[in-house]
Amino acid sequence: MNEQWEDRPKEEPHTEMEEQSSRWICTANHGFSPYAQEELRRTFGTLKSQVLESGEVMLVTLPASADQVLLKLQTAPLMFLRHLFPVQAEIRLEPGDTPEGMAQKVAQFANNGFSEPHQRIQSSLPGKETEAVAVAVAVQVRKSGKSFWEGSALELKDQIEARWNPEPEQIRLVVRDADLVLSIYAAEEAVYAGVSTPSANLSDWNGGAVRFQREEGQISRAKFKLLEAERTFGIAFSEFSRALDIGAAPGGWTSFLLERGLSVTAVDPADMNPELLKNPNLTYIKKNADSVAFEQNQFDLLVCDMSWSPKLTARLVIDLLYSLVPGGTAVVTIKLLSKKPLALIKEIQEMYTDARMQIIQAKQLFHNRDEITLYMIKY
Numbered sequence: 001m002n003e004q005w006e007d008r009p010k011e012e013p014h015t016e017m018e019e020q021s022s023r024w025i026c027t028a029n030h031g032f033s034p035y036a037q038e039e040l041r042r043t044f045g046t047l048k049s050q051v052l053e054s055g056e057v058m059l060v061t062l063p064a065s066a067d068q069v070l071l072k073l074q075t076a077p078l079m080f081l082r083h084l085f086p087v088q089a090e091i092r093l094e095p096g097d098t099p100e101g102m103a104q105k106v107a108q109f110a111n112n113g114f115s116e117p118h119q120r121i122q123s124s125l126p127g128k129e130t131e132a133v134a135v136a137v138a139v140q141v142r143k144s145g146k147s148f149w150e151g152s153a154l155e156l157k158d159q160i161e162a163r164w165n166p167e168p169e170q171i172r173l174v175v176r177d178a179d180l181v182l183s184i185y186a187a188e189e190a191v192y193a194g195v196s197t198p199s200a201n202l203s204d205w206n207g208g209a210v211r212f213q214r215e216e217g218q219i220s221r222a223k224f225k226l227l228e229a230e231r232t233f234g235i236a237f238s239e240f241s242r243a244l245d246i247g248a249a250p251g252g253w254t255s256f257l258l259e260r261g262l263s264v265t266a267v268d269p270a271d272m273n274p275e276l277l278k279n280p281n282l283t284y285i286k287k288n289a290d291s292v293a294f295e296q297n298q299f300d301l302l303v304c305d306m307s308w309s310p311k312l313t314a315r316l317v318i319d320l321l322y323s324l325v326p327g328g329t330a331v332v333t334i335k336l337l338s339k340k341p342l343a344l345i346k347e348i349q350e351m352y353t354d355a356r357m358q359i360i361q362a363k364q365l366f367h368n369r370d371e372i373t374l375y376m377i378k379y
Contacts, residue, residue, distance in 0.1 A: 023087040036080040083208030085183035107163035138178035140206040222252030247306030294323035
């Protein structure tokens with residue numbers, strides 16, 4: 001998509017950052033790192049950044065300590081920042097270094113870097129009084145397209161774990177549900193490493209890339225958006241009873257809601273998946289959404305994932321909000337068809353706010369493409 005900022009290594013005109021600063025590997029969906037960078041700039045006033053993977057991964061220096069950065073990001077989450085981790089070690093590729101030697105240096109950092117966070121995490125675990133509770137650690141490795149490491153990221157991970165060999169009574173290596181994450185990014189001439197909690201990384205998935213397995217008979221990948229929204233926003237979809245799906249065809253979101261046990265009214269002039277039509281909990285209205293009428297407060301959930309003009313879609317949703325109960329939830333996507341997406345998002349958010357919708361969070365999910373997802377509740 002067209003971007004408002006050039007995606008290239010850059011620095012702010014300031015000669016120095018504030019004395020207290022921290023460095024981060026920051027990741028956004030491909031093509032959207034300039035917008036994540038702009039959000040960081042607006043949040044922290046200034047930054048230095050270097051592109052490590054065009055349109056996606058940046059090395060960022062912020063004028064605040066790591067704790068201050070995390071507190072601010074947790075207080076005011078950013079839309080386009082998908083994942084980050086603190087850079088606690090930068091291991092430069094020196095003449096004569098081999099890839100295997102670099103893996104050994106990363107393992108040495110792991111041995112040294114886990115002492116303090118390990119003690120902090122272990123002290124909070126059940127059974128700490130026995131001093132026998134091992135901390136669960138995930139090793140998450142990524143690499144740039146121009147990385148010195150020619151093998152796969154998985155091969156680098158294996159090399160690091162083989163050379164690390166942590167004490168089993170202190171640390172157990174896991175893939176999911178980790179207490180701590182050793183994050184590694186292998187760039188063109190350096191490895192960046194840091195130890196942090198999954199929540200501090202904004203996601204417990206490697207690089208924030210949330211992966212779901214496609215199911216047999218799955219109607220579309222659009223279902224993954226609601227699966228991810230369920231995790232990211234903490235929405236308990238199964239607790240709703242009556243949903244309205246605007247622009248539902250072919251039925252990816254409808255199928256997800258039916259699986260969660262809801263009764264769904266799907267509206268779309270296009271055809272729905274024939275298998276869905278067999279479900280007794282589905283009411284299918286083959287019309288445009290601007291030509292249907294419902295009862296007042298008929299639904300407790302409204303969803304919309306229409307590939308249409310974002311402003312017209314917002315107006316369509318707003319015109320149907322009378323059918324959503326007060327306190328009801330709405331999950332809608334905004335297609336970013338503008339050259340100035342931040343301005344577009346602001347305008348559409350104001351439209352929903354004026355329509356008495358409280359925006360709980362706006363986020364570009366991993367499964368969003370040129371769009372973001374809004375999670376809202378009706379006043």
